[in-house]
Amino acid sequence: xxxxxxxxxxxxxxxxxxxYLWPRLMLxxxxxxxxxxxxxxxxxxxxxLFTEPQSLFANPMDKSYTGSKLAVTGVNRDTLYVMGWLDxxxxxxxMHVPDMAGSPRSTRVEAGRYYSxxxxxxxxxxxxxxxxxxxxxxxxxxYLITGPNWKGAVPQGMKQVSSPNNSVLVIGRVIVxxxxxxxAAYNLxxxxxxxxxxxxxx
Amino acid sequence: MSKFYTxxxxxxxxxxxxxxxxxxxFTDLSTRTLRSDILQGVLIGVGLxxxxxxxxxxxxxxxxxxxxxxYGCGEPGNGMFLRAAHSWTFLGxxxxxxEAMYWYTNSDGTGHTLDGRQxxxxxxxxxxxxxxxxxxxxxxxxxxxxxxxxxxNRYSVSDRTGLVPNADGSTDIYIQNTVPIDRESNWLxxxxxxxxxxxxxxxxxxxxxxxxxxxPPIVKTK
Numbered sequence: 001x002x003x004x005x006x007x008x009x010x011x012x013x014x015x016x017x018x019x020y021l022w023p024r025l026m027l028x029x030x031x032x033x034x035x036x037x038x039x040x041x042x043x044x045x046x047x048x049l050f051t052e053p054q055s056l057f058a059n060p061m062d063k064s065y066t067g068s069k070l071a072v073t074g075v076n077r078d079t080l081y082v083m084g085w086l087d088x089x090x091x092x093x094x095m096h097v098p099d100m101a102g103s104p105r106s107t108r109v110e111a112g113r114y115y116s117x118x119x120x121x122x123x124x125x126x127x128x129x130x131x132x133x134x135x136x137x138x139x140x141x142x143y144l145i146t147g148p149n150w151k152g153a154v155p156q157g158m159k160q161v162s163s164p165n166n167s168v169l170v171i172g173r174v175i176v177x178x179x180x181x182x183x184a185a186y187n188l189x190x191x192x193x194x195x196x197x198x199x200x201x202x
Numbered sequence: 203m204s205k206f207y208t209x210x211x212x213x214x215x216x217x218x219x220x221x222x223x224x225x226x227x228f229t230d231l232s233t234r235t236l237r238s239d240i241l242q243g244v245l246i247g248v249g250l251x252x253x254x255x256x257x258x259x260x261x262x263x264x265x266x267x268x269x270x271x272x273y274g275c276g277e278p279g280n281g282m283f284l285r286a287a288h289s290w291t292f293l294g295x296x297x298x299x300x301e302a303m304y305w306y307t308n309s310d311g312t313g314h315t316l317d318g319r320q321x322x323x324x325x326x327x328x329x330x331x332x333x334x335x336x337x338x339x340x341x342x343x344x345x346x347x348x349x350x351x352x353x354x355n356r357y358s359v360s361d362r363t364g365l366v367p368n369a370d371g372s373t374d375i376y377i378q379n380t381v382p383i384d385r386e387s388n389w390l391x392x393x394x395x396x397x398x399x400x401x402x403x404x405x406x407x408x409x410x411x412x413x414x415x416x417x418p419p420i421v422k423t424k
Contacts, residue, residue, distance in 0.1 A: 003231050006239040014247025019255065020282045023289040030295065060349045060357060073294030074306060074400040075343040077358040114336040114404060120276070120295045124285055127276040127298050133336065134301060134405050169295055175337060175404075177362055 023125035030169055031122065034085045047093055049084040049170065049194055054186045057176060080189045082117070082172030088147030089166040094158065094200045095145055097131060098191040100138035100174075112138025113188065114175040119145070121165045129161045144197065155200070205308070207290070211256040218249045251286070259287035267419035268313065269305040269401065302336075303410055305401040308345075311419025316399070318392040321378040321424040328371030333407025333415060337361050340375060345396040352391035353381075359390045377420065 034044050044050040056062060057080055086093060101112035116132030130136075131143055136159070144158045147166040154160045174189045176182050221242070262284065263272040274280065275288045276298045296304060309315055310322060324340065332338040339360035342350050349357050359365060359375055366387045367373045376382040377390045377399070401417060409415040 001231065003234040003236075003239050004226065006236065007225065007243045010240050010243025011247040011250070014244045015251045015254070016282075018248045018251040019286045022251070022255065022286045026289050026293060027295060059355075061351050073292050073296055074304065074398075075341050075347060075349050075357065076400075076402075077341055077349075078337060078339050078360065078402065078404075116297070116301055118295070118297060118301070122295075124280075125276065125289050125295055126278050126280065126285070127295070127301075128278055130298075130301060132301075171295060 024123050027120070027122040027125055027169060031085055031167075034083060034169075039083075044084065046085055046087050047194055047196065049082050049172070049192060051186070051189045051192075052081040052083075054182055057182060057186075058179070079115075079173035079175050080185055082170070082174065082189055082192050084170045084194065086145065086163075086168040086170060086194075087166060088145065088150070088163060088168065092144055092146040092150050092152075092197040093194045094197055095131070095143045095161075095170075096191070096193050096195070097141050097143070098188055099140040100133070100188060113177075113185070115173060115188070117170060117172045117192065119161060119163065120169040120171065121163065122167050122169045123165055128164055131161065142200075155197075207256055211253050214249045215253040218246050218253065221246060254283070255286040255290045258283055259291045262287055263291055264413075266416055267311045268307045268309045269417045269419075270307065271303060271305040273299055273303075273413070275299065299406065299411060302402060302404045303406045305417050306398060307420065308396070308398045309420075310422050312422075314422070316377075316392075316397050316420065318379040318394045318397060320422050321376070321382075322392075322420045323423050324375040324377060324420050325418055326373040326375075327418075330415075330418070331361070331373060332401070332403040332417075333409050334361075334403045334405055335407065336404035338401070338403045340390060341400040341402070342377075342390055342392060343398045343400065344393045345398065347398060350391060350393045350397065354386075354389075354391060356389070356391055359388065363387075378424075 035046060036043055038044050039050060060077065095117065097117065099112065100115050112133065114133050116130055116134065118127050119129040120127050142158045143161050144154050145161045145163060145168065147163055172192055174185050176185045259272070263270055272288060272291050274284065275292060275296055292304065337360060339358045341358040344350050364387055365373055374388055375390055376385050376388050377392050379392050379394050382389055399420065403410055
């Protein structure tokens with residue numbers, strides 16, 4: 001009888017633990033891909049964003065980018081990817097996004113190019129925030145990404161994105177309208193950049 | 203892709219069930235050791251968790267006209283069982299439904315595996331292209347979810363690839379290995395073997411979010 005009780009207890013614990021941890025295990029593959037492997041151009045440092053190269057989008061059959069297979073759920077020819085892994089433990093990060101309309105004054109949601117920056121809590125595979133056309137519009141902006149223990153005042157002109165976890169998976173998507181639009185889409189994607197908060201307010 | 207998990211789920215489920223029945227009803231417990239209790243407890247627990255996530259994913263997911271999707275992915279507030287089911291159905295950090303919805307299929311509307319030796323049509327009735335405030339696309343992947351080389355360098359058709367509607371306002375997409383005569387604009391090149399399709403709708407319209415929009419089936423023509 002004692003054996004059955006021990007077995008059942010261990011079995012139940014393993015059941016709940018594996019169920020709870022599965023999203024984290026799955027996304028740890030993304031963490032490895034970003035921080036240790038990269039997508040054909042070497043590892044991507046923590047708190048920096050990788051921008052999918054134009055050549056990879058233009059020629060997805062290129063064998064030199066085999067690493068990128070890991071980074072998407074399904075084959076995608078709609079958007080350029082921007083990817084990064086954040087560690088907010090030491091300090092908050094500022095994400096700058098350019099004006100996606102191409103004109104400096106546009107703030108209307110309808111006006112600009114589709115893009116989205118998805119912020120995922122890698123311990124749960126939950127998207128806790130978005131910056132992008134649907135949620136914040138297509139104008140230029142600076143977003144302060146803070147961890148759960150962050151205290152301070154949000155600098156003027158920045159909007160706060162507060163993360164429930166110090167680790168954050170960031171996935172950005174910028175639409176490519178057609179082949180001739182690729183350089184413009186890439187140029188805008190490349191301007192989505194992270195800077196530590198301390199370097200923004202000396 | 204999804205079939206693999208279905209078979210795996212069946213095997214793992216059967217192994218776990220037969221083990222439990224043997225253990226609880228047909229085992230002389232005096233022969234057991236603490237080590238086997240713990241080791242087998244972990245293995246069976248993990249196995250049951252996998253089966254639960256697959257079954258729950260099938261219950262929570264929707265499969266219409268051969269297309270599989272799941273609502274509510276990535277939403278804050280989802281419980282651990284739903285999160286596990288989502289993370290098995292889509293093996294990646296996909297968008298919340300308001301940002302994007304995804305459908306995938308490896309079979310036609312009648313349940314037969316998509317095969318490049320056949321020709322297929324996807325027919326959108328007039329006004330029934332996927333409603334959206336951003337874009338939609340239909341993307342081709344081979345059986346391993348890789349892009350398919352083709353002479354046009356065309357890996358998807360979408361609202362941006364110049365699809366030509368029929369005279370009645372409907373739209374046909376020709377999914378086949380060789381170019382359809384006089385219909386190149388609406389051709390989505392398929393490989394010679396099995397393949398899968400992804401339908402994406404970004405900032406989906408209300409008809410998608412309230413589940414009244416139905417994705418048309420892939421129909422075999424030859």
